[in-house]
Structures are given as structure tokens and as C-alpha cells.
Amino acid sequence: MPEKTLIKDIMVTDVAAATLPGSRDEVLNILKDKKVSGVPVLKDNRVVGIVSRSNLLSNPEEEQIALLMTRDPLKIKPEDNIKKAAQYLMEYGFRRLPVVDDDDKLEGMITVADIVASMASLQLDDPISKYLGRKGIGPVWCETPLPLVARNMELAHIKAVPILNSELDLVGIISDRDIISASVIEDSLEMSDMSAGSGDDEWTWESMRDTLSIYYSVSRIKVPDVPVKEVMVTDLIKASSNMSVSECALKMKRNRVDQVPVVDANGTFIGLLRDRYLMKALIDS
Incomplete structure (x- = not known):
């Protein structure tokens, strides 16, 4: 029976996490090295967010974890059963849930893949x-x-x-x-022109303006x-x-x-x- 299978029985306990403050590169390295789709974000050892591959692809120029992460993610307890976790994941469209204790300290992660793996032994016979x-x-x-x-x-x-x-x-x-x-991290140098003149008629010689060119570095995730x-x-x-x-x-x-x-x-x-x-x-x- 699904109700008898508890989260603590199937959750992953060896979880790689990012911490605040932190950078996108830290998360990207975890996603590639661990071959996972999302990383919990901790502050003072408590779960405050999650960064997923979708967050990175949707915000290719953002570097700060605090601005990339989904804040205050839905969480679940080790004593809950997998049917409850499946209902959460289906209803909210998530792929993972942090498993926390009563103080929001991270104890593990439960993913769609973990739940599907547990279904192999439940004799579900529908095609x-x-x-x-x-x-x-x-x-x-x-x-x-x-x-x-x-x-x-x-x-x-x-x-x-x-x-x-x-x-x-x-x-x-x-x-x-x-x-x-x-994908790779691509750094580029971009320029922005800031006029130092007034709003005179742009077609007159008198309106020729001094222009200050500002160069700034942009780092973004580039899909080849x-x-x-x-x-x-x-x-x-x-x-x-x-x-x-x-x-x-x-x-x-x-x-x-x-x-x-x-x-x-x-x-x-x-x-x-x-x-x-x-x-x-x-x-x-």
C-alpha cells in the first residue's frame, strides 16, 4: 500500500546544497557534477529556496542565487507518505521537495524519480x-x-x-x-552610451552632444x-x-x-x- 511507504524510507540523504550568498557558477557546477535537476538553497542551515535548471535557463544573465532561486519552496516531512508527496508534486508541478525537520533543517530530498522508482514494487497493473x-x-x-x-x-x-x-x-x-x-558561461564586454547634452533638436549642429560610453561586463549562460x-x-x-x-x-x-x-x-x-x-x-x- 502506498500509504505505508514513508518519505524517510526512499528519500536521498546525501544532498548537495548551495548557500546564501552564492553564485550561479556554484549551482551550475553542482547540477553538472551531480547530474541532478535542482539544488536546495540554505541560509543558517535552513531551507530558504531551490534553484533548478529551469531557473538558470530562464535567467541566463543573472548570477546571484538569491535572485535565481524559487523562494520558500514547498517542503515535506520524513514521516509523510509517498502518496502525499506525489500529490504535492502533481498539483504544483515541481520535480523535487526538500525533506525537513520541524526547524526547517534539511534532512534529504524526494524527487519524482524517487517516487516512480518505489512504484515498481506496488503492483500497479494499469497500462x-x-x-x-x-x-x-x-x-x-x-x-x-x-x-x-x-x-x-x-x-x-x-x-x-x-x-x-x-x-x-x-x-x-x-x-x-x-x-x-x-551550455557554457560566456563573458562579454558591452557598451552603453549616455548623452551629456540637452534635449535640443537632434538635426542641428548646435545639438551635437558629448557622449559618455560606459563599458560593462556581462556573464550569461549560452546554449551552443x-x-x-x-x-x-x-x-x-x-x-x-x-x-x-x-x-x-x-x-x-x-x-x-x-x-x-x-x-x-x-x-x-x-x-x-x-x-x-x-x-x-x-x-x-
Whole structure:
């Protein structure tokens, strides 16, 4: 029974965290090194925010963690059960919840992936075709520029997109994790002109103005301008549409993937099953 599985039984306790004050580079290094999608932010050892890959991609020029993070995130206790966590994650659209004690001290993290992994042993027999999501953008062409794909994913609030070739064959998947891993920090010097003159007619010689040029450094996250096929994952883990929820959860757990392409009996791609959609089977049970 889902109610008997507690957060403390499945949560991750070895959690890399950022602290205030801090910089974007600190968070970016954690995301790349630990291969996680979000980092809790601490102040005086208490959880005050979370920074995710989406926060970084949405604010490529911001460097301060305090301005990047989502403040006062929803939290959960170790003694709560996974069904409650799944309901929170589905209702608010999050991928992770900090697990805290009564004083908001960090004890661990629980993610969508952790919950889906636990579903593998719950004998949930509904076919996964029942939980295929229909929202967001559809497949994209493998020659599409990566910055365009990243922007479309940001606008649609989705984490992964299937990639098709010109023959409409499924050839890969791109996720926000892949985009962050391929991105770099780019520093540039930019200029701003500030006029020292009055508001005279700009067409007269008398209105020629002294101009003060101010140069300033800008640091931003840059998504490389390459076709998406150069960054996408091509070693795909697929699932059949009649596979049960628990079978699919086990496959996702074993292969450590957040989404699987679903194919019909003829092997034709029919949709991308994201782990968060699979949690609905747990909530409905």
C-alpha cells in the first residue's frame, strides 16, 4: 500500500546544497557534477529556496542565487507518505521537495524519480497508455537549432522532447539536463552610451552632444548554436503501450531515465511518457 511507504524510507540523504550568498557558477557546477535537476538553497542551515535548471535557463544573465532561486519552496516531512508527496508534486508541478525537520533543517530530498522508482514494487497493473501526456510541444526535427528547442521547451514548461528525422523515425530525445550539460558561461564586454547634452533638436549642429560610453561586463549562460542532433540522447529506452505502470516504473528505475518513448504494436512512436504522469497511477490507487 502506498500509504505505508514513508518519505524517510526512499528519500536521498546525501544532498548537495548551495548557500546564501552564492553564485550561479556554484549551482551550475553542482547540477553538472551531480547530474541532478535542482539544488536546495540554505541560509543558517535552513531551507530558504531551490534553484533548478529551469531557473538558470530562464535567467541566463543573472548570477546571484538569491535572485535565481524559487523562494520558500514547498517542503515535506520524513514521516509523510509517498502518496502525499506525489500529490504535492502533481498539483504544483515541481520535480523535487526538500525533506525537513520541524526547524526547517534539511534532512534529504524526494524527487519524482524517487517516487516512480518505489512504484515498481506496488503492483500497479494499469497500462501506461492511460497516462500518456498530451500537453506541450510535439516532436522536433533533428536539424532544429538547439537554442530554438531550448526556448520552445522553456515556453511550454516541459523537460524533454522527442526528436524525429526527415523520415519521421524517432532518433533521439533532448532534455533540459542535456541542454545544461552542453551550455557554457560566456563573458562579454558591452557598451552603453549616455548623452551629456540637452534635449535640443537632434538635426542641428548646435545639438551635437558629448557622449559618455560606459563599458560593462556581462556573464550569461549560452546554449551552443548547433543542431539538436549533436546533443540529443540516441540510446533510447522504449516502452510498449500495453506495459503496466509498475513494469514501466521498474524499467525507468533500472535505466535511470525520467521519460520513455512509447511505441505501439508496430513499433511506431505514439508519445513520450514522463515520469510525473506515471505518478497519477499512484494517486488514483
